[in-house]
Amino acid sequence: xxxxxxxxxxxxxxxxxxxxxxxxxxxxxxxxxxxxxxxxxxxxxxxxxxxxxxxxxxxxxxxxxxxxxxxxxxxxxxxxxxxxxxxxxxxxxxxxxxxxxxxxxxxxxxxxxxxxxxxxxxxxxxxxxxxxxxxxxxxxxxxxxxxxxxxxxxxxxxxxxxxxxxxxxxxxxxxxxxxxxxxxxxxxxxxxxxxxxxxxxxxxxxxxxxxxxxxxxxxxxxxxxxxxxxxxxxxxxxxxxxxxxxxxxxxxxxxxxxxxxxxxxxxxxxxxxxxxxxxxxxxxxxxxxxxxxxxxxxxxxxxxxxxxxxxxxxxxxxxxxxxxxxxxxxxxxxxxxxxxxxxxxxxxxxxxxxxxxxxxxxxxxxxxxxxxxxxxxxxxxxxxxxxxxxxxxxxxxxxxxxxxxxxxxxxxxxxxxxxxxxxxx
Amino acid sequence: xxxxxxxxxxxxxxxxxxxxxxxxxxxxxxxxxxxxxxxxxxxxxxxxxxxxxxxxxxxxxxxxxxxxxxxxxxxxxxxxxxxxxxxxxxxxxxxxxxxxxxxxxxxxxxxxxxxxxxxxxxxxxxxxxxxxxxxxxxxxxxxxxxxxxxxxxxxxxxxxxxxxxxxxxxxxxxxxxxxxxxxxxxxxxxxxxxxxxxxxxxxxxxxxxxxxxxxxxxxxxxxxxxxxxxxxxxxxxxxxxxxxxxxxxxxxxxxxxxxxxxxxxxxxxxx
Numbered sequence: 237x238x239x240x241x242x243x244x245x246x247x248x249x250x251x252x253x254x255x256x257x258x259x260x261x262x263x264x265x266x267x268x269x270x271x272x273x274x275x276x277x278x279x280x281x282x283x284x285x286x287x288x289x290x291x292x293x294x295x296x297x298x299x300x301x302x303x304x305x306x307x308x309x310x311x312x313x314x315x316x317x318x319x320x321x322x323x324x325x326x327x328x329x330x331x332x333x334x335x336x337x338x339x340x341x342x343x344x345x346x347x348x349x350x351x352x353x354x355x356x357x358x359x360x361x362x363x364x365x366x367x368x369x370x371x372x373x374x375x376x377x378x379x380x381x382x383x384x385x386x387x388x389x390x391x392x393x394x395x396x397x398x399x400x401x402x403x404x405x406x407x408x409x410x411x412x413x414x415x416x417x418x419x420x421x422x423x424x425x426x427x428x429x430x431x432x433x434x435x436x437x438x439x440x441x442x443x444x445x446x447x448x449x450x451x452x453x454x455x456x457x458x459x460x461x462x463x464x465x466x467x468x469x470x471x472x473x474x475x476x477x478x479x480x481x482x483x484x485x486x487x488x489x490x491x492x493x494x495x496x497x498x499x500x501x502x503x504x505x506x507x508x509x510x511x512x513x514x515x516x517x518x519x520x521x522x523x524x525x526x527x528x529x530x531x532x533x534x535x536x537x538x539x540x541x542x543x544x545x546x547x548x549x550x551x552x553x554x555x556x557x558x559x560x561x562x563x564x565x566x567x568x569x570x571x572x573x574x575x576x577x578x579x580x581x582x583x584x585x586x587x588x589x590x591x592x593x594x595x596x597x598x599x600x601x602x603x604x605x606x607x608x609x610x611x612x613x614x615x616x617x618x619x620x621x622x623x624x625x626x627x628x629x630x631x632x633x634x635x636x637x638x639x640x641x642x643x644x645x646x647x648x649x650x651x652x653x654x655x656x657x658x659x660x661x
Numbered sequence: 662x663x664x665x666x667x668x669x670x671x672x673x674x675x676x677x678x679x680x681x682x683x684x685x686x687x688x689x690x691x692x693x694x695x696x697x698x699x700x701x702x703x704x705x706x707x708x709x710x711x712x713x714x715x716x717x718x719x720x721x722x723x724x725x726x727x728x729x730x731x732x733x734x735x736x737x738x739x740x741x742x743x744x745x746x747x748x749x750x751x752x753x754x755x756x757x758x759x760x761x762x763x764x765x766x767x768x769x770x771x772x773x774x775x776x777x778x779x780x781x782x783x784x785x786x787x788x789x790x791x792x793x794x795x796x797x798x799x800x801x802x803x804x805x806x807x808x809x810x811x812x813x814x815x816x817x818x819x820x821x822x823x824x825x826x827x828x829x830x831x832x833x834x835x836x837x838x839x840x841x842x843x844x845x846x847x848x849x850x851x852x853x854x855x856x857x858x859x860x861x862x863x864x865x866x867x868x869x870x871x872x873x874x875x876x877x878x879x880x881x882x883x884x885x886x887x888x889x890x891x892x893x894x895x896x897x898x899x900x901x902x903x904x905x906x907x908x909x910x911x912x913x914x915x916x917x918x919x920x921x922x923x924x925x926x927x928x929x930x931x932x
Contacts, residue, residue, distance in 0.1 A: 307765050307805045317768075541814035542759040568761075576764040579771075580923050586779070607760055607928035614928070 262583075262591035267372050270347050274588035277322035278578075281342040283353030283364055283375075285330040288484070289513045289638075291355035293561030294378045298323070298352060300550055301571035309550035316575055317582055317590055324348065328359035330483065332431075335359025339367035339375075349578070349592055350374040352570055356483075357382030357432035365392040372594045374601070376574060378567035381405065381509075382435040386620040394594075396601055396616055398570040398609070399563060400532065400626030402432070404652050406439030408628035409479060409506055409530050412648045414447040419476030419504070421450045425466055425490055426481050428456030436481040436508055443657075457486055467493040470500050477504040480511065487511035488519040495523040506530060506630070509562050514638050524633045531562045533629035533649045534637045536612065543610055558641050566623075569609030573622070577601055625653030666845060666898035667786055673894050678887030681861060685883045689865050696869065705870020708863040715863050719856040723889045726849055730897045733840060737899035737908045740836040745912040747829035748774060751806065752916070752925035754822035758815065763926060766823075769805055771920040773798040777834075778910040778917065785841040786901035799834065803827055845897035853893065857886040 262269030272278055282298060285291035302321045305314025313321060324345050326338035335354050342351055351373060354360040357380040365385065368375045369392040377385075377397040384390045386401060413419045422444050426433035434456070441451040452473045455466060463486065470478055478500075480490055487507060494500045507516070509531030517524045537543055547568065551559055577600035582592045604622065607614040616622040629646030631637065637644040668676065696704055748770060755766035773795060780794040806827040810820045861883050868879040899908040923929030 301761070304761060305765070307762070307808060318772075540759075542762075545814040546812070572761040572764065576760070576926070579764060579768040580921060580929070603923065604928050609760055 262593050268593060268595050270349055270592040270594065272319055272347060272590040272592065276347075277320040278316055278349050278590075278592075279322050279324050279345050279347050280574075281345070281348050281351035281353070281373075282323055282325045283328045283335065283338045283342065283351050283355075283359065284325070285328050285334075285355035285359070286325070287327070288330065288355065289515070289560040290379055290510065290563060291328070291330075293559055293564045294352075294355060294567035295325075296551065296555055296559075297378070297564040297567035298571050300547070300554060301568055301575070303550070303554075305575065309546060309553070311553070316578060317584065318588075319590060328354040328356060328364065330356035330359060332358050332361070332363040335363035336367055339364040343367070343371050343373070348373055350376060350574055350594075350597060352376050352378065352567075352574070355379050356430075357385060357435070358430045360395065361385050361431035362390070365395040368392075369394050374574075374594065374597055376570050376601075378570040379561075379563040380432070382431045383439055384431060384435050388619060391620050394598060395620045396622055397620060398566045398573065398611065398614060398622045400623045400628070401621055401654055402436040403439050403654060403657050404626045405508065405530055405628050406436055406441075407443040407652060407657050408648075408650045409440050409508075409630070410443035410447055410449070411650060412528075412530075412630045413477055413479075413506065414444060414449045416648055417477070417504070419449070421452050421473075421475045422477060422479055423452050423470055423473050423475035424454040424479045424481070426454060426456050427483065427486065428458035428461065430483075432510065433481045433483075437479065440479055440481070457482060457490065463489040463493040466490050467497050467500055470494055470503060471497065475503065477506060479506045479508075481508040483510050484513050484515050485519065488516045491516070491527060492520050492523060495520065495527075504528065512562055512631075512636060512638055514560060517633060517636065517639050527633045528647075529631050529633070529636055530628055531631070531637070532565070532611065533627035533646055533651075534562075534644065535629070535646065535649070536627050537565050537610055538642060540610055547610065560638060562637065565610035569607070569611050569614060573601070573604065573607060573609070573614065573616075576607075577604075621654060625651060625656070627651040666894055667901040668894075670895065673891045674888075677891035677894065678884060681857070681883050681887035681890070684858070685861050685865060685879070688862060689869075692865055692869055696866075701866075701870050704866050708866035709870075712860070712863050712867065715856060715860045719853065719860050719886065719889075722849065722853040722856055723893060726845075726853055726893045727889075727896065730845065730893060733843060734896050734899045734908065737837060737840045740833050740840060741908055741910075741912060744830060744833035744837060745916055747826050747833055748913075748916050749919075749925075751823060751826035751830060752920060754819060754826055756925055756927050757819040758809065760928065762809070762815075766802075766805060767920050767925055769798075769802045771917055773802050774913050774917045774920070778913045782900060782910045785838065786898070786907075789838060789841040789900070793838065795834075799831065803831060841900045845893070850893065854890065857890060861886055 262271055284295050286295050302313045303309055305316055324342060326341050328334045328338050342348055351368060354364050354377060360377060360380050361382055361384055365375055374394050377399060379399050380397050381399050381402040383401055383403045424437035424441055426437040437454050441454055445451055452475050455469055457466060480487055482490060491505055494505060506528040512529045512531050577597050581596040581600045582590050584590050601616045604616045613624045614622045615624050627649055630648040631644055632647050635644045751770055752767055755763045776795040776798045784794055806823050809815045864879040864882040868875045901907060
């Protein structure tokens with residue numbers, strides 16, 4: 237009895253705390269670690285093409301995600317882990333040079349946590365992704381779709397994307413054209429030297445040929461190959477349809493040239509999601525009617541009660557109008573996915589210093605399996621693709637989502653996964 | 662009294678057992694000087710007659726106090742268990758929310774639990790009546806949780822489950838704080854000390870009469886009195902004092918670690 241009592245009362249004193257110390261996670265700021273002092277903001281880079289609707293749409297969604305950090309769309313930015321978010325923005329210029337330069341500029345901020353971007357695949361592919369890789373900074377894109385960015389031969393370790401892979405878009409366009417419309421010959425138009433454009437038309441052509449179709453040409457638009465020259469080439473080839481994977485305003489000009497020439501006027505046109513902008517429809521006017529566009533199927537997004545009841549009203553309050561692009565759901569998911577990983581991996585010490593291990597951020601992303609985002613189900617893989625699959629739809633102008641909003645109904649829609657396509661599906 | 666119960670195990674042992682021994686040494690030497698010859702015989706006989714009564718009185722008092730304080734200690738443990746269970750239920754329920762909301766709720770819950778274990782726990786040991794450092798965190802968490810009820814995109818059963826868990830969490834926390842503010846009843850403890858003093862005095866008188874061979878019996882009684890009083894002090898403050906007999910924040914830290922590991926997030930964990 238005495239011994240028991242003695243053991244009880246003579247046992248050690250003091251409380252316990254198992255919270256890991258920041259020191260164990262990150263000793264000092266450097267290539268792998270970012271330490272954020274009490275009251276200092278978390279620097280989040282954005283590398284977007286904000287002069288274009290695609291980049292602007294993504295930027296707005298990022299702002300909404302920051303607003304929602306306090307659990308409400310009240311117009312006041314919330315805090316993450318007790319710190320404000322400070323956006324450090326650079327323009328990707330929708331080019332490799334712009335992406336590289338923007339990334340170098342962003343790295344001037346030593347406490348940069350991660351970068352959301354780029355808007356255009358060409359700004360990331362072999363450009364921003366390589367620059368940011370050198371400093372172990374994560375690059376997460378909401379709108380890059382070029383297959384090469386996540387191809388094992390060219391993928392950079394710290395590059396991830398929530399946007400769908402154009403292998404899916406190319407395959408869906410091919411299915412729509414060959415199987416549904418029974419178009420047997422295709423003429424593809426891309427932007428010369430642009431990763432997104434070249435890789436999408438290549439993915440499309442590959443799928444189209446596999447289905448039994450004939451790819452007559454995959455023509456690159458450049459300074460020497462003008463829209464008028466493209467129209468002449470189309471007129472010569474007389475394909476069943478033309479697939480244009482270009483950007484505004486060149487996309488608009490190429491489509492207009494084909495539509496306004498008598499010998500190509502009746503050739504069906506399919507444009508990729510990069511052309512799916514209000515300016516395209518405005519430029520072509522009545523000539524746009526009947527032009528098809530591929531892109532994310534918004535009927536899935538619109539099934540989300542959160543999107544309809546919370547996100548969309550907040551977007552309208554912020555901008556005074558409807559979304560102007562197709563990547564705002566992926567931008568919302570990208571930003572929130574990053575916030576989620578930061579919450580799980582950042583460590584705060586007793587003095588309030590927040591230690592962020594960039595390597596832990598990457599590992600945290602790789603743990604994501606089945607994140608039900610606005611844009612669909614996300615599972616991040618070491619290849620960098622987070623979208624498990626995508627429902628790609630074909631819309632017919634003027635019933636495009638950017639024009640008709642909720643009323644736009646796809647005429648064709650397919651849900652495909654990367655695994656399906658890679659296995660020959 | 663709080664200062665006394667907040668001491669470590671070693672300090673409490675030194676104070677009570679050492680105090681009893683010191684008191685016995687001082688009292689014994691006084692007795693040896695003042696009580697001599699035949700007086701020792703009569704004093705010893707009288708003391709022996711009252712030893713049973715004094716022993717019983719001391720045992721009843723200390724037994725009652727130990728039982729009462731141990732019940733409080735168990736109650737405190739149960740309230741921590743309820744709090745942890747409610748936190749876990751809240752985390753599970755929040756998993757049904759849209760991903761951004763689920764992540765936010767669990768982050769706020771984690772912040773509250775970290776503040777509870779790191780800052781509120783020591784606070785309960787030293788100054789439980791002062792405003793808690795976790796008060797703002799629990800307020801933010803409850804405001805967030807209750808804000809989901811009216812949102813049209815949130816399923817009714819999800820918000821009901823979250824509200825119920827939040828209510829359970831706040832109730833258990835409040836109960837824990839109430840227990841932390843309770844103090845050992847001073848009059849009863851003083852009575853136990855007085856009866857212990859009387860018991861030691863009686864034992865010394867008996868030993869004085871019977872000779873050095875019986876000093877071991879007196880020593881045993883002195884140690885028992887000392888350890889009994891030390892045991893009462895040790896278990897009377899569930900959030901302070903010796904680690905072995907204070908309520909541990911480990912279950913809360915376990916939930917914090919689970920939250921950090923994403924075990925309650927459907928896209929990470931094993932739900």
